[in-house]
Amino acid sequence: MAGKFxxxxxxxxxxxxxxxxxxxxxxxxxxxNLLEKVDPKDLKLTKLDDEIFEHTMKTFPELADxxxxxxxxxxxxxxxxxxxxxxWRDFIESYKEKVKDYNFGSLIRTNALDEYGEANTxxxxxxQFYAFEIARNRLGLNAKAHEIAKEEAIKEKAKKEKEEKAAxxxxxxxx
Numbered sequence: 001m002a003g004k005f006x007x008x009x010x011x012x013x014x015x016x017x018x019x020x021x022x023x024x025x026x027x028x029x030x031x032x033n034l035l036e037k038v039d040p041k042d043l044k045l046t047k048l049d050d051e052i053f054e055h056t057m058k059t060f061p062e063l064a065d066x067x068x069x070x071x072x073x074x075x076x077x078x079x080x081x082x083x084x085x086x087x088w089r090d091f092i093e094s095y096k097e098k099v100k101d102y103n104f105g106s107l108i109r110t111n112a113l114d115e116y117g118e119a120n121t122x123x124x125x126x127x128q129f130y131a132f133e134i135a136r137n138r139l140g141l142n143a144k145a146h147e148i149a150k151e152e153a154i155k156e157k158a159k160k161e162k163e164e165k166a167a168x169x170x171x172x173x174x175x
Contacts, residue, residue: 020105024123028107028116031133036149040142048098049134056131059091063135071135074110076122088128095127102127112136113144115152 034043046052057064063071070078078084095102106129107121114120124132136142 024105024107028121032116032149035142035146036153040137040146041140043137045130045134045137046099049130052095052127052130053134053138055091055094056135059087060131068135068139068141071132071139072112072141074108074122074132076110079124079128091131092125092127099127099130108132109145112141115145115148 079088092103102125104126105123106126107116108124108129109116109120110122111120133142
């Protein structure tokens with residue numbers, strides 16, 4: 001039987017970190033694709049969406065205050081504050097037995113009105129991602145992101161078609 005894993009003595013620590021980062025990016029891309037295809041108000045991320053939403057609003061009443069500024073724009077300093085860390089730690093641990101990979105790293109947009117990007121992305125746990133994104137979806141705060149994602153998909157499709165036509169023309173084909 002293998003001994004207890006010590007990440008500080010792991011031989012391929014950089015490789016492991018890269019794999020976690022790749023997984024987080026893939027999850028972010030998948031979520032962005034979902035935002036493109038599904039109206040966020042109709043999007044269900046887990047079987048526990050109702051519970052997570054209610055628990056989030058009860059535990060963090062500051063997120064429930066309309067016009068929902070703290071949900072639209074995530075305050076990283078608040079998350080990392082002493083009070084924030086303790087409250088989030090308790091919240092996160094309550095999903096240990098309920099949500100697979102509850103504490104796995106995920107990328108989240110700090111501003112719900114914009115797309116994923118270097119200046120608009122932070123690393124949070126999976127359950128924090130669910131807490132924010134389920135609330136954003138339920139409260140209509142991801143409507144702008146939905147529109148941005150749809151516009152991007154249309155532009156990407158047009159670009160791909162243009163490239164395919166150019167490649168076909170180059171081969172001597174007609175379109």
